Amino acid sequence: MPANLPPEAKAKWLKVMEAKTPEEKLKALEEFLSAVPKHKGTENLVHWARRRMAQLRREIEERRVKERSLRSGGGANIYVEKEGDAQVVIIGPPSSGKSSLLRCLTNVKVEPDDIPFSSMEPIPGMFIYDNVYFQLVKLPSINIYDVDSDVNSMALSMIRNADSAVIVLDASSDVEAQYSALKSILRENGIYIVRPRGFVTIERRPTGGIQVIGKLINGTADDVKKLLVSYGINNALVMIYGEATLDDVEESIFKDMVYKPSLLIINKIDLADSDYVKDIVAKLGSELLVLTASLKNCIIDPKVLGESLLRIMDLIRVYTKEPDANTYSPKPFVLKRGSTVGDLARRIHSRFYEGFRYARVWRIDKYPSGVKRVGINYVLNDGDIVEIHSSL
Numbered sequence: 001m002p003a004n005l006p007p008e009a010k011a012k013w014l015k016v017m018e019a020k021t022p023e024e025k026l027k028a029l030e031e032f033l034s035a036v037p038k039h040k041g042t043e044n045l046v047h048w049a050r051r052r053m054a055q056l057r058r059e060i061e062e063r064r065v066k067e068r069s070l071r072s073g074g075g076a077n078i079y080v081e082k083e084g085d086a087q088v089v090i091i092g093p094p095s096s097g098k099s100s101l102l103r104c105l106t107n108v109k110v111e112p113d114d115i116p117f118s119s120m121e122p123i124p125g126m127f128i129y130d131n132v133y134f135q136l137v138k139l140p141s142i143n144i145y146d147v148d149s150d151v152n153s154m155a156l157s158m159i160r161n162a163d164s165a166v167i168v169l170d171a172s173s174d175v176e177a178q179y180s181a182l183k184s185i186l187r188e189n190g191i192y193i194v195r196p197r198g199f200v201t202i203e204r205r206p207t208g209g210i211q212v213i214g215k216l217i218n219g220t221a222d223d224v225k226k227l228l229v230s231y232g233i234n235n236a237l238v239m240i241y242g243e244a245t246l247d248d249v250e251e252s253i254f255k256d257m258v259y260k261p262s263l264l265i266i267n268k269i270d271l272a273d274s275d276y277v278k279d280i281v282a283k284l285g286s287e288l289l290v291l292t293a294s295l296k297n298c299i300i301d302p303k304v305l306g307e308s309l310l311r312i313m314d315l316i317r318v319y320t321k322e323p324d325a326n327t328y329s330p331k332p333f334v335l336k337r338g339s340t341v342g343d344l345a346r347r348i349h350s351r352f353y354e355g356f357r358y359a360r361v362w363r364i365d366k367y368p369s370g371v372k373r374v375g376i377n378y379v380l381n382d383g384d385i386v387e388i389h390s391s392l
Helices: 007-018 022-035 040-072 098-105 150-161 175-188 221-230 246-254 274-284 302-312 341-348 350-354
Strands: 086-091 123-129 132-138 164-170 198-204 210-213 236-242 262-267 289-292 315-320 333-336 356-363 372-374 384-390
Touching: 007 022, 022 040, 040 150, 086 098, 086 150, 098 123, 098 132, 098 164, 098 262, 123 302, 132 302, 150 175, 164 175, 164 302, 175 274, 198 246, 210 221, 221 236, 221 246, 262 274, 262 302, 274 289, 289 302, 302 315, 315 341, 333 341, 341 350, 341 356, 341 384, 350 356, 350 384
Parallel strands: 086 132, 086 164, 164 262, 210 236, 262 289, 315 384
Antiparallel strands: 123 132, 198 236, 315 333, 356 372, 356 384
8 A cells, every 4th residue: 555645645535535425435536546646656556546436436327227226116136134143145256156055054045147247136045053043145256357347346345244254166176266366356355354464444533533552563653643644534543453564554544444254165076186175175274264065965064164153253152041940042142252241131131231130150061050150241151041130
């Protein structure tokens, strides 16, 4: 990303950030790009700005088409509201097995597209594992050979909104090439599928000055504040994760960086050499959790997949029990690892939190023995059964 942009370019970027509509953002980006000096240090920025402008033009056109469609009573649904305990998007290149995965795990009757990139509508289905509801959403195929392809725009938007991603690749082709190209496309659009060594998020705020949480490996909080102020950002929360640098801070000014926990399914292993599959699983397994499958025949273990999704998203299952009841609810609350009894009480109802007195906790494999009394700050574990006692 850029270094030493002139004041004129930084001032014009402020107008980009202040723009409200896609039309306003497009115009502001055009003006910003005209003020960016063209040299080696700004190549990535210029490339990103042009791609973002192309995306905005598509968004504007798609909205116009949708408005015309709605007026005429038609139109496809290009957004899926979240349902269940977690939304997981299924992504990958054409014919990798995305539709087959959805068909194997849900009640949705879906067939692969006869023509690559012919389907632009996301298809949802519910995968239920151990009473945990994963909303799987099969996205349109990602064109790994054309970063700026129109078919990628909606998929990228849905990936950003989801809780996690399942990447399906074709073992009968070059898996490493597919993975590398897809990861590069996502990274260019500010989406990490592998937890980075360091990255930065910036949340602009109306007041409060600049608050920096975390440390840079090559700078201080004052350096961060000076950089943001030079771009006209005077109020923001800056979150620094891992081994981030001042360049990462500057990149996050332009790109809304997100990390999406992901797992990889290598499909069609029946069509590939077993040694090749073994080698590629070992190689890519250093970055992501990797599963293998033959989805045409629905050869995939739902239990392994369900546990894997919980693991990569850092989710735990917590069961609840009413006082004096003989058993606990079979449907767990799904919480982030590190959640407390207080977090659970608040999720159930605010009155349980406000009137909290104490809780009784069992392990699911030791119920009904092994009970212990705990306070509101007790950190929960996967498989805990909780009975909350409240004065309200």
